[in-house]
Amino acid sequence: MSLDHPAALPPPVSDSWEVLADGLLTQRLALHHADIQAALPLTAEASLLPAEASPALLLARPETAPASALILVDAAGLGFWTALPQRYGVDGASPLVPSVQQLGATLAADCSGRVADAVLAVCGAAGWWTGAFAAIRYNGGHPRTGADVTTPVSLAVLEHTTRLVALGMTTRLLRRFLQVTGDADETLRAAFCRTIAETVVAESTIDGLVEELGELRLADLLVNTAAWRGRHTAYRSGLGSGQVE
Numbered sequence: 001m002s003l004d005h006p007a008a009l010p011p012p013v014s015d016s017w018e019v020l021a022d023g024l025l026t027q028r029l030a031l032h033h034a035d036i037q038a039a040l041p042l043t044a045e046a047s048l049l050p051a052e053a054s055p056a057l058l059l060a061r062p063e064t065a066p067a068s069a070l071i072l073v074d075a076a077g078l079g080f081w082t083a084l085p086q087r088y089g090v091d092g093a094s095p096l097v098p099s100v101q102q103l104g105a106t107l108a109a110d111c112s113g114r115v116a117d118a119v120l121a122v123c124g125a126a127g128w129w130t131g132a133f134a135a136i137r138y139n140g141g142h143p144r145t146g147a148d149v150t151t152p153v154s155l156a157v158l159e160h161t162t163r164l165v166a167l168g169m170t171t172r173l174l175r176r177f178l179q180v181t182g183d184a185d186e187t188l189r190a191a192f193c194r195t196i197a198e199t200v201v202a203e204s205t206i207d208g209l210v211e212e213l214g215e216l217r218l219a220d221l222l223v224n225t226a227a228w229r230g231r232h233t234a235y236r237s238g239l240g241s242g243q244v245e
Contacts, residue, residue, distance in 0.1 A: 018172070019077075021224040025129070026080055028217055032136055033088070039135040040090065048138040050155040052095050058131030058158075061089025062097060062124035069117030076176035081169060082121050085128035095155065096127035096162045103163055107170055107194050110187045115177070119170050119191070126166035133217045134158055143210060143219040157212045161222050164202055164209070168225040171195040196227070203228045 029036075039047060039055040047055050062085050065073070073082050104123035108116040140149050174192040183189050206228055210219045 017224075021220075022077075022080060024220065024224070026084070029084060029088070029132065032217075035136045035139065036088070036132055039138075046138070047135060048149060048152040049134065050152070050158070052155055053131075053134070053158060055135035056090065057092055057094055058096065058135050059088075059090050059128070060092035060094040060097075060131070061086060062094075062121075062128050065121035065124075066114070066117050068114040069121055072114060072118040072177060073121055073173065075180065076173045078122060078169065078173060081129070082125045085125045085132075088132075089128055094127050094131055096131055096158055097124055099159055100124070100127050100162050100166045103166060103198075104170065107167075107198070108191050111191050112187070115188065115191070118173060122169040122173050123166040126169055127162050129221060130158060130162040130165055130218070133215075133221055137213075137215045137218060140215040140217055142214055143216045146216075149215050151214060153213060153215075157209065160202075160205070160209055161213060161218065164199070164206065164222060164226040167195050167199050167202070168227045171199065171227040199227050202226075 036055075036059065040059065042055050044051050044054040049055070049058070062082075064086060065082065070079070070082065073079060100123045101120055104120040105116070107123075108119040111119070134153070137149055137153065141147060142149065171192070174188060174195060178188055178192060181188075203226075206222065206226060210222065213219055213222065
């Protein structure tokens with residue numbers, strides 16, 4: 001049974017913050033494109049990355065989604081999220097993608113084919129975005145102190161980050177789809193609830209995860225994408241996130 005509420009609501013301030021965060025991501029990608037390209041031939045050790053995750057592997061292009069799924073992604077305002085990894089990714093297989101694609105399949109269980117494909121597309125892209133900023137983590141700064149990054153990061157931390165980023169984008173995708181089509185589809189409602197439940201379970205780990213990442217661009221990607229209570233903290237406080245660039 002469809003819930004009795006307005007089909008369309010005026011966009012809250014958080015929607016504008018989402019757009020602002022999107023702009024910061026794409027700006028950072030443009031600003032650091034040369035750095036990302038320069039990182040490609042580096043070894044994992046030189047990049048302060050785990051042995052299984054060299055920059056070339058982390059920048060591997062995700063699998064291309066079917067056109068029918070990309071229509072849903074575009075309609076949710078996330079076309080940039082899936083398009084830029086296709087444009088700037090390289091051949092290979094990222095170690096961050098398999099587990100997050102498994103997550104996407106679980107979240108979209110029983111959904112129609114194009115919805116499931118759209119979820120898998122944004123999850124696969126989460127692996128690339130996390131990998132792109134992880135590839136240049138070695139020349140970044142700590143999110144609180146600005147100190148140069150000197151310690152390596154583990155594969156488990158990068159996988160956990162990718163999972164939360166994927167959850168955030170999947171939540172946003174499904175929320176937009178429900179807002180447009182209504183909530184009569186039980187499979188969509190169930191998928192949306194699963195993403196929220198997964199994020200609630202993981203929320204207590206985010207503060208510690210930011211410290212383990214130890215780098216501003218990765219930290220901003222995580223805290224502004226994951227659907228948690230601390231999301232967009234810098235925007236709420238009036239701070240100018242991204243001024244370091």
